[in-house]
Amino acid sequence: MYRIYISIKLILTGFCILASNYIMAISNNIHLKNKIIPEALINEVGTALSYYPELAETRIEFKLKPSLKKSFMKAQPKFSSLIKSKGKREYVILISKVFKIDGMQLPLADIPKNVLIGWLGHELGHIMDYKNRNTINLIWFGIRYFFSQNHIREAERIADVYAITHQMQQYIVETKRFILNNGNFPMVYKDRIRKLYLSPDEILSLARELEGN
């Protein structure tokens, strides 16, 4: 009787291992404490996260999507976690597998590693900002993002400033230069970046200013 029990247990354990390997294989995600990271981006995400030790306890899922509208990455709170307290809120950073913008198509694999780290550092800056906001404020923040260019400029500046104060200025500058000096990016997109985001020179002078303090 005991032997039968052991055999059934072994078969079930074997099945569970097979099933969990299958789940890993289909999702290709690495589950760490408080973080879910696509296997393909583990090094870049790991490097960006290492600059934000305050986010160790924050739940963040980095999620690959076929393509996002008008952006390459997007940080947002998980809607279902908005009813939870600020500390327990969960976030997602959506990442396009192919960055499509005004006719241009740029696959994730063609973007240099440091540029990806800079981009992720900027998105983590948004999460630092969201973390300090209560739910009502966060919802209002989201609504204003749709309607006010001044608000977008302010939100993007805050995210960059977080990345700079977390010593990521070189990565952030590389990311901006990759966009602004790249002949493949459409002019409309570059103009949008120039209008709404800090320029590489502004980032460097801000970093020098912060170092001086």
Ligand SMILES: [Zn+2]
């Ligand atoms: Zn942003």
